[in-house]
Amino acid sequence: MKKVEAIIQQEKLEELKYAIDHEAETSGMTVTQVLGCGQQKGLKEYVRGQEVITTLLPKIKVSFVVNDDKVEDILTLILDICQTEEVGDGKIFVYPIEEVIRIRTRERGIKAI
Template structure:
């Protein structure tokens, strides 16, 4: 099992959700969504408030997380890139982590049957 975390633009979340539901229709995959702040190469946003330039150091983003079977990882990465890529700075990043164990609290199921 693997965990994929993707930091994406807020405006691409609904498109990603729809694409994910269509792609994995037969074997649904859950998604966890968190609102986050951060900066990278973009180094914040420049905005104007009452004629004054204001630089925001942290840019609002969305972090989405998925725990998947190993065989679905590349398909999910491709889907995220295809759906969330605008070609501009600030499109985000994808991180992939190994997952040692998963346990469904309600039933006590373990492993891939718990996801």
């Protein structure tokens, strides 16, 4: 099993949720609002005539735990929806998962996903 974690632009969330519900073979996802900076280095704004540089930008972190054979499907789906080829599109991380346990039923492994 793998955990796929994507940090994406906020405006891509609804489209990604729709695609996950209708196209992906996964049972769920976790969504978190996060702040971060990378190559974008923040934004320059003017508030009441004063220059304000915001270095931490709002993003959305979406996480999935999937069987190994579904990882490429999820990656392709995220890339197809979230890639604009502009700085700030985000990042995807893939981690190995040793164990998953559903607390309610004590099921383990792929049955718990």
